[in-house]
Amino acid sequence: MNEHSRFDDLHIETLAVRAAVERSQYGENSEALYLTSGYVQPTAAAAAARFAGDEEGYTYGRYGNPTVSSMEMRLAALEGTEAAMGTASGMSAILMMCLGLLKAGDHVLCSRSMFGSTIKLIGSDLAKFGVESSFVSQTDLSEWQAAIRPNTRLLFAETPTNPLTEVCDIQALADLAHNAGALFALDNCFATPALQRPVAMGADIIMHSGTKYLDGQGRVMAGALCAPQQMITEKFLPVLKSGGMTLAPFNAWVVLKGLETLDLRMRAQSARAQILAEWLEKHPSVARVHYPGLASHPQHHLAMRQMSGLGGAVLSFHVKADGPEQARQRAFHVMDQMQVLSLSTNLGDTKTLVAHPASTSHGRLTEAQRQAAGIGQGLIRVAVGLEYPQDIQKDLSRGLDTL
Ligand SMILES: *Cc1c(COP(=O)(O)O)cnc(C)c1O
Numbered sequence: 001m002n003e004h005s006r007f008d009d010l011h012i013e014t015l016a017v018r019a020a021v022e023r024s025q026y027g028e029n030s031e032a033l034y035l036t037s038g039y040v041q042p043t044a045a046a047a048a049a050r051f052a053g054d055e056e057g058y059t060y061g062r063y064g065n066p067t068v069s070s071m072e073m074r075l076a077a078l079e080g081t082e083a084a085m086g087t088a089s090g091m092s093a094i095l096m097m098c099l100g101l102l103k104a105g106d107h108v109l110c111s112r113s114m115f116g117s118t119i120k121l122i123g124s125d126l127a128k129f130g131v132e133s134s135f136v137s138q139t140d141l142s143e144w145q146a147a148i149r150p151n152t153r154l155l156f157a158e159t160p161t162n163p164l165t166e167v168c169d170i171q172a173l174a175d176l177a178h179n180a181g182a183l184f185a186l187d188n189c190f191a192t193p194a195l196q197r198p199v200a201m202g203a204d205i206i207m208h209s210g211t212k213y214l215d216g217q218g219r220v221m222a223g224a225l226c227a228p229q230q231m232i233t234e235k236f237l238p239v240l241k242s243g244g245m246t247l248a249p250f251n252a253w254v255v256l257k258g259l260e261t262l263d264l265r266m267r268a269q270s271a272r273a274q275i276l277a278e279w280l281e282k283h284p285s286v287a288r289v290h291y292p293g294l295a296s297h298p299q300h301h302l303a304m305r306q307m308s309g310l311g312g313a314v315l316s317f318h319v320k321a322d323g324p325e326q327a328r329q330r331a332f333h334v335m336d337q338m339q340v341l342s343l344s345t346n347l348g349d350t351k352t353l354v355a356h357p358a359s360t361s362h363g364r365l366t367e368a369q370r371q372a373a374g375i376g377q378g379l380i381r382v383a384v385g386l387e388y389p390q391d392i393q394k395d396l397s398r399g400l401d402t403l
Contacts, residue, residue: 007077012193015077017260020070031070033253037061062246063237071252072224074259075214078193079206081226085236086247086255090189090209091117093223096245097185097205098122098154100235104130106153111168113138113161113373115187116361122156138166139299144173148180155180158187159196160303162347163316163357163381164374165290167299170306174202189213189348190314194266195307205231210251212348213313215258216265220251265350265386269313272392273384277315279393284320285330285400287378291315314347316357316381319403324367327378331356334380334399340387341395347383352392355381 007019020031039058041047049055058064068086076084087093098121102108108122112135122133132151136143138161155177159168170186177184185205186198192213198206208214210222224247225236240246270293277291289296292303293311303311319334321327335343335354344353345360355361362375370376384392 007073012078013263016074016263019074019077020256021066021073031253031256032067033249034065034067035249036065061249062244063241065249065252067249067256068247068252071210071222071247071256071259074256075193075208075224076226078259078262079188079226080193080197080199081206082229083232084224084226085232085240086210086252087223087225087240087245088247088251089221089245090115090187090207090211090223091121092245093207093209093225094118094121094187096236096239096243097207097225098126098131099243100231100239101183102126102131102153105132105151107132107134107149107151108154108156109133109144109147109152109182110135110155111138111157111161112136113164113166114156114158115162115189116364118156118158118187138168141169141172141176144176148176148182152180152182154183154185156185156187158189159306160190160292160312160314162190162314162361163290163355163379165190165292165297165312165314165316167292167297167303167306169302170196170198170201170203174204177204178202190312191307192262192266194263195270195310195312199226201306204228209348210247210255210258211346213262213266214255214348216262216348216350217258218346218349218351220248220254222247222251222255266313267310268386269350269384270310272386272389273313273315273382274311275389276382276384276392276396277311280315280317280396283400285403287318287320289315289317313384314381315384316379318376319378319380319400321378324377327376328356328358330403331358331378331380333403334396337399337402338395339398340391341382347381349383350386352385352387353383354396355383357381 050057072084174184183204186203206226208224319330341352345355
């Protein structure tokens with residue numbers, strides 16, 4: 001929501017610690033946290049001009065806040081978009097995008113491998129209001145092409161996906177969308193701008209769950225949309241004002257400070273994930289590892305091209321077993337033997353988080369749907385943190401070596 005001129009020719013690593021609104025009169029070096037729901041107006045005429053949008057200035061906490069603006073400026077600088085808008089969570093960013101861009105009768109085309117709540121929001125909740133949707137293969141471009149309709153307004157994907165780390169071709173999907181007169185939005189939650197800059201590959205809108213790597217230490221809920229200034233002002237700001245999916249200033253401040261170390265964290269956590277993936281691939285109790293940084297990953301070359309040569313911090317693997325029942329037992333055994341790592345379905349933390357997708361994030365699916373999605377009972381997801389790599393291996397070995 002602010003002009004960037006001051007930051008025009010700075011490198012991304014500098015922007016990550018510097019892009020923010022102006023210092024207050026006190027000259028604080030660390031960005032201020034403005035906890036206020038309202039603002040005092042200098043004159044009645046100024047208040048009128050600000051509410052009418054004719055003059056810059058904060059009017060009410062639901063509409064804007066300087067700490068939130070700082071987070072938005074910094075994230076937009078990292079993603080390479082003109083502007084960004086913070087939201088209360090990742091899901092509320094998706095809701096804002098859909099409310100801002102779609103109406104009854106419009107069609108959204110998404111990957112079938114997207115985050116579960118995204119599929120529920122677009123496929124069920126928005127369907128009640130007449131928004132059409134279809135879900136196609138993450139990796140088969142011809143399926144996307146064939147599913148385009150005359151009323152398709154938005155293509156929406158996520159890469160790599162959760163928990164199987166499937167990678168889609170950002171440039172190809174952006175081209176497909178633009179040829180159809182539609183917009184292309186990308187959920188950049190797993191790779192973050194530290195590894196992947198979708199705007200440079202043609203994406204129109206970048207969506208974030210700030211809850212994950214942007215905060216990076218598992219503290220707050222947050223979300224954002226990064227997009228051209230005009231889209232933010234004309235499509236999303238009105239939805240924010242009436243819908244109220246406003247990012248809390250405290251949460252914005254936590255994310256703002258998290259962004260300062262995003263690049264360092266993503267590189268360190270990706271390096272650890274690579275070591276762990278290579279080790280798991282050789283473990284006799286492991287049937288298969290999903291990780292974009294492995295040569296065995298089906299879209300390895302595409303992933304390396306899109307993700308700055310790194311695989312990200314999330315991997316998943318299947319324990320060897322005979323049938324789903326034994327697979328579940330064995331996966332539970334591995335997780336229950338851990339003494340250091342956290343059994344938690346979240347991701348994007350400096351602490352390594354381990355989860356069993358089939359009984360948690362994908363627990364509501366039928367066994368047949370899970371099989372089709374590749375989420376077997378023996379699948380374990382690891383969101384790798386910053387612990388010493390050999391300690392992570394040792395903790396997983398407790399269970400893996402005793403199957
Ligand atoms: C967590 C997540 C979301 C939703 O974000 P919240 O902040 O939990 O609302 C969306 N997409 C992906 C890929 C996620 O991992």
